[in-house]
Amino acid sequence: MRDLSREQLLAELRALKPEFERRGVTRMALFGSRARGDNRPDSDVDLIVDIPPAMSLVGLAGIWAIIEDRLGLESSIVPARRAERCST
Secondary structure (H helix, E strand, O other): OOOOOHHHHHHHHHHOHHHHHHOOOOEEEEEOHHHHOOOOOOOOEEEEEEOOOOOOHHHHHHHHHHHHHHHOOOEEEEEHHHHHHHHO
């Protein structure tokens, strides 16, 4: 498992932006311990993503796989529309 600084992590995610856009992601935000900078080396990467309503679970899993393959870190991805439902 790799350990990346917050800046390194954001740079890696920015490098993936064109691929995410091709897959329909319109926005992605880092949250959790890696966003705050109080992560441990084994902390996962928490991301919230805006995706098309019609995106399938398979499509979302494809985005997750790209992130884990590129970063070498476990990740959790939450679709923004689901997060909005949970916050109300």
